[in-house]
Amino acid sequence: MATAKVGEALRRLGIGDEATRVYLALLELAPVRLSRIGTAAGLDDTQLAAAYGELVDAGLASAPVDGRDAIAPLPPAAGLQILSRHRAAELDASCVTVAGAFDAFRRQRLAEFKDDLVEVVTGEEIGPRLRQAWDSAREQICQFDSPPYFPIPTATDEALATLARGVTQRVVYSRESLEFPGNLTQSIEPCIAAGEQARVVPSVPVKLVIIDDAYALVSLSIKEVDVHHTMLVVQPCGLFAALVALFEQTWQSALPFHGPPHRPHRLLPADRRLLSLLAGGVSDDDIAKEIGISRRTLFRRVEVLMARLGAATRFQMALQAQRRGWL
Template sequence: MTYAKLDEALRLLGLDDAAARLYPALLDLAPAPLSEIAAAAGVAGMAGADPAAAYADLVDAGLAQAAGAGGDPVAPVPPAAGLEVLVRHRAAALEESRVAIGGAFESFRRRRLATHHDTFVEVVTGAAVGPRTRQAWASARDQIRQLESPPYSPMPESTDDALATLARGVTQRVVYSRESLEHPGRLREAIEPCINAGEQARVLPSVPVKLVIIDDAYALVSLALDEADVHHTTLVVQPCGLLSALIALFEQCWRQALPFHGRTTSPGGLPPADRRLLWLLAGGASDETIARELGISRRTLFRRLQILMARLGAANRFQLALHAQRQGWL
């Protein structure tokens, strides 16, 4: 029988080549003498390989039963318990590797800082920006905090990266500018899918900078195209006073921003279309933008606004947004 990539999977769990080659043959031939299984697997001919030691590794991993007298016959056992132990050991080893490599780089950074004073901020330009941004999203462990606003560079995979990060259980808090909501297609194609996937979103009339903070580890600050001349430029800010200031800036914007998401149900029988209208209104979107996103005419939009204002006793749009927030509609 063919076991595609089984030996590779076993090596990833920490078993050596001999044990990884022995196990598929064990599944095909057991119960059988160990010598026969080792010969079929080619372990007996491997330089420096000991079939008995390789089988003992499988036993220790909980994948095979202990050999009887003389080592015959041998057989596999249900792997669930053994695999759980292997996976935990592997995860612990990977975490130790992560800490060791991170610590080694931090030592390098500190040594270079003492000599060159140039590692607090890294400048990434041109074609390198996209891969570096994707790497940042993939590296997040706990949370991503973002201040979002145009201009947007052509990165069609950015929404997929955000959705994948949410699917991993990483918290995402994003403050959007009003321009983000009004940018053609941005709301429907990028913002709403992320909100529906669990992103916590708020909106301000404007944000002071385009910013992505990965955990508390580092931040990416994107320069607008006109600020960076003809270059697409991102600053990668490492732990320092500047990173602390950027985190504080995000938290201040978050406190001041209006929520741009709500409960999944429609409170008080509010139709989903009207609730979406209120989201856009609270975000400061223009009449043209709201009508376009809802797929209605401006006349229909005005009629819906009049009905909502009458329902809440609001004299103007500002009061409408305020009352809607108090009612839990935003």
């Protein structure tokens, strides 16, 4: 691959110019001593130390014990995951903005909205409208799922029937969905086995169902579902587009959920010990003392483990580690 393209890709991931020059020199010369890399990159000792430290922190290069050690680039998969996650901060901010826009809409505009773009459905009317939504889907259903649930005894059967006729279903479950009594074995796993694409996050901002590009069903908030039994039916408009964007951004950051646990994979004893301490609620300072590393090294190892597991948060890391048999 052309050097210019590699350099541009690294800069887009947030790697500085001097660190990029060092990485390109590594690709050309490694394994080699650090001093020779500095000469090739045209950097003095101070600049070289900072630039190479940036690569080590990003998981892209090995850390030398002393100046006599040869250095080399590391396999980049975990490091690139870390860099990508850091750059995803802007997407997270976008999610907050969209959710805030909907909340402002609810507070300021709902009472005066008089046309057919938004319909308010309450009480016993909710169940039939949900069934109608599943029956009307032709291509795709996108959903945020979380308790409390409106009592529809046939909900799982209707979801399975929809999957059976070829409708794609993408569902983002909250942690509470997995913990709700009987929900995992009686509803979630049967739907995944039938072809549903499922992901999980600690919590979802609203209960939401998007039917094709036709309309969305959305609650005013998680708590208000139970208190007011109120649902909005949103036709294509600016609010509908915002809800679609909110779902897609949340889907991208959610952890894939594949039903029954995977077979255990190889894990170093030190990393297993680290995961066990984290899962036990031990503080970062105490973990660092227990295994004899600095806080900075601890954070770096946690980020590498999160990247290996495809997790964006420590909650997701613990969930995926448990499913893989690492805990």
